[in-house]
Amino acid sequence: MRFAIEVIVLLVVLGLIWRYLGSYLTAVFMGRVHFLDWIELPLLGLLGIQPGAEQSWRRYLRSLLVFSFVSLVLTYLLLALQGHLPLNPEHLGDVTPSLAFNTAVSFVTNTDWQNYAGGTTMSYLSQMVALATQNFVSAAVGLAVAIAVIRGFARKRSNTLGNFWIDTIRGVFYVLLPVSIVMTLVFVWQGAPQTLLGPAHIHDVLNGVHQTILRGPVASQEVIKQLGTNGGGFFNANSAHPFENPTGFTNFLEIVLLLCVPVALTYTFGKMVGNIKEGVAVLMAMIILFAGTFAFTLAAEKGGNPAVRAAGITSIRGNMVGKESRFGVDNSVLFNVASTQTSTGSVNSSADSYTPIGGLGMLAGMMYGEVSPGGIGSGMYTILIFAILTVFIAGLMVGRTPEYVRKKIQKTEIIWASIGVLVMPITVLVLTAITVALPDGRAAILNHGPHGFSEILYAFTSQGNNNGSAFAGISSNTGYFNITGAIAMLIGRFGVIIPVLALAGSLAAKEEVPVTAGTFLTATPMFTGLLVGVILLIGALNFFPAVALGPIAEAVSHGRFF
């Protein structure tokens, strides 16, 4: 009952955020808000950019790639040299090159896959300057791409998609920073530490033990971790750690934070293309996918461990292995499903300890391509690719050249949309296949049989979708996993951004098609249904064999391989 109320409150809060944040995002990216000109204009001046300057899709993409490359190099250097840099009260050494590379790629691509234990590997400087900065800017990059793609639909006969630098700066200063500053205070109030004093050393006289309690600028990291759908925790235990996620209230806030921008973007999309209902249709598809996956996972976890059940032991609280008793099954599942479906990857319970079918629920959210609602920006632009494929296949059945939001979908769009959809599954499947085939890969797995297979599949699915959620169970801080993981993350990020910007460029240049009674209307439940069907079908077709050998085989074997 309490949980039902929580879900209702969550829906109401998200509904309000959808409406008002969506509206605010529209105003920010249409350049109608100016209260931060005093920050924006000097920054643009520094970069040598005229306010209001526009870029073609190629220029937009080039700026994005240059920016990401520079970010990658800087982050790598900061990590690799952290032992020689200040703000390192624990005197942690340099991060090894392969780990530094993997981590730099991970944060630049908004993945936040962590092949390291947060609190004991990264100095404060690394956390704050290298990683937290990327948490902000990589999120802003995703947001910028989504906005550029929406502009592709909204504009007609236009050669430009906006300006990457302006969009990114606006995303950081108008959206991410203000929310982060306010919410950090709330987290501090709730008990999350925010200090540069280094770990606390406690000598427990009574028991005669010496304790070191890790702390640091946690609250500020935590908010952007969720808001930017990053997911990289300050501590290894991520949001299960009481310093990261002190109370039930912060747990609720964290869920809201990670869903808010991806959800609000559907409003922005509808607003910018001139019909809110177009955004609603997409939002509804996201909600159906999310709700279905959540219900599926929850049912599995409520049912408890099949092996335990088979032994005749019933558990009224469901599968509590690897879950915080303060959150219980309900809130653990809600958090983890929300986090895997937003490409955040933060967890408040151990994914590896979920039941096989529960694990499949989390895996599924990523396998559809992170669209429900997906990562910040990336969810929006990815679901638009699926929308294009949906109208192309189903829209033909009304007897007209398919159109989406008044734009004809033709050869160029299909080329880029196909690439955008193919890149992720190919990357995931090929890397998983190579890994299970190589002794290096197999050696890293702790478990054998289908569970071990699931661990590898999960690792590459998570990285290929820039999620960063970890099933754990594999020792992935090895040269092999650091490099292959980085490849998966780079392809998963830029392998989609490049075609999607090309797609947007082609759409922006097009003439609008007038809507008539002969048009396949996309602001309808019919379209939502078809979109969900196409996303599920493409996901299922790509991953069904792999999933059959992993979680499904494990589940039907009733824990024989646990």
Added chain:
Amino acid sequence: MATSVRTKGVAGSKPLFDRDILSAAIRSSFVKLDPRVQVRNPVMFVVYLGTVVTLVASIIHTSLFSWMVTIVLAFTVLFANFAEAMAEGRGKAQADTLRRTRTETEARRLGPDDIEEVVPANQLKTGDLVVCEANDVIPSDGEIVDGVASVDESAITGESAPVIREAGGDRSSVTGGTMVLSDRIVIKITATPGNSFLDRMISLVEGANRKKTPNEVALSILLIALTVIFVPVVVSLEYFAHFSHTGIAIVTLVALLVCLIPTTIGALLSAIGIAGMDRMVQKNVLAMSGRAVEAAGDVSTLLLDKTGTITFGNRMASRFVGVGGTSNEEMARVARLASMADETPEGRSIVVLAKNEYGIRDNEVGTDYEFVPFSATTRMSGVNINDTQIRKGATEAVKRWVVDQGGEVPSEVDDLTKEIANAGSTPLVVAQNKRVLGVVELKDVVKPGIKERFAQLRKMGIRTVMITGDNPLTAAAIASEAGVDDYLAEATPERKLELIKEEQEGGKLVAMTGDGTNDAPALAQADVGVAMNSGTVAAKEAGNMVDLDSSPTKLIEIVEVGKQLLITRGALTTFSIANDLAKYFAIIPALFIAAYPQLKVLNIMHLHSPITAILSAVIFNALIIIVLIPLALRGVKFRPAAAGEIIRRNVFIYGVGGVILPFVGIKLIDILLTVTRLY
């Protein structure tokens, strides 16, 4: 000389599975096994390569199963070839008929000083002048520069009634291969050898230079993507299986790959395109490009000529009104008398109306009847019976005639004629001696059923615009009666062109028909420009379709064929992709049941064994191609309706049906394989 007279146009009416076409198609299915042909269809090329792989595997590790798979895969390729060959075969049959009409003719070329010399037709160059007389076959396309002739065009149009062709005006073009029936004409050749209308028509119906249309190209790319993705899915599966301590035979992997890639639509795609062009030909429309056929489906504005399309073109009597004490019946009787000898459609319609309205039907014509024919100077016609003179004609003319005889015209007449003119009709005043008896209303009669047709079009999201030379008042009246969305009155070619450009400005696609040379710019500007075959060479060059029947209502049918083509493609694509779900449920448990026996829960169809499961899936995959060939050739049935309605129906049939049908089909094949104890 074989100008066979057919009644149903170029296409004739071949049954879908004509015996000759069938046997030619079967032969052609094998010829198309040439890898150079196969590589053009990437989806089927993958099946082709897969067949080679399973063949090699079968030879190395021979087993009944691997041979069965190889044979089924080979048939999958053959079925795809057969589908394409069937579509092409129908076109070829038509082309052969046309080719028979293109006999080696000799032309009488007119040299300088009007000296005739006989040369073979294929040596004619553009600009040459040739002479044709009765029973001469016109050697090549051209324009009449001198003379009038009746021409038998049945070779091209299938219409056996001769048509009149004359120098100057919009009926000056003649087509090579047609025959002059009477008189003598001098023709200026306009086509280069081998590039005449007939040549182009043959290559069109044959599909010899068929280019993929834009939407077809886009769809092919999607199909390639859906093929490419399944290669890593299947290849990675080999490693996944190995990790799970089980192996998958190469034959099985190939079978899985073939089942998953969109072979159904891949096999039928080109047949659908060819059949679409073919359906146009059957409607006696020659589309110069597939692009135009597709554009027809996208059209959102139709420009329709009033005369012939919306109205019959002839004004017809619709009402008798008596004035100055004359009853309407009396008025009808007199008007009828005046029209008894009038053979114009208007005159005949007066006689018909008098009979229908008042039952006046006595046919006897007295010996003292003296008919006065219509002349351009008097603008009246009528009859004199002894002293009684009856006249009917244009208002002003009759009024003057009455006044000249000392009669008076009541003001009632002016009011009445004005009222009739305002309603878009034409008043015809009838007078007897010095007295005006009344007025006949001649109406531009709108074709029955046309209003419903426009309502259907509106439902489909297509706007109709009536084009007419009438004044705005008349145009408005007819437009509202016919139910068109808009009209262009006092239309000139320039205003027509402007209108098209305006519509296109908003992203709309415009279709129109035209026949005159002055229509050429508008025809070229329109997205779908249908030139009448009876029209001028310039019009035919400018448009992207030619209507051999020269029927103004053809535009509506053209739009439907275009839509049907796209719908068929979409429906079969949806069906093809939806099929995959069932195939997974057949094959995946079969593959892994050795490694994880518990995975049998996924075998929801309860297929007999892994081997029958895989065989059933590939057999279903092959047979469904054959089953769908008639649908691909005929096209999905198109009923005009709003987009929402069409999509609901098609998603239900081809989407939901596409998910369910293979479950049933695969199960049935599995039962058959089990019952026959093949396995």
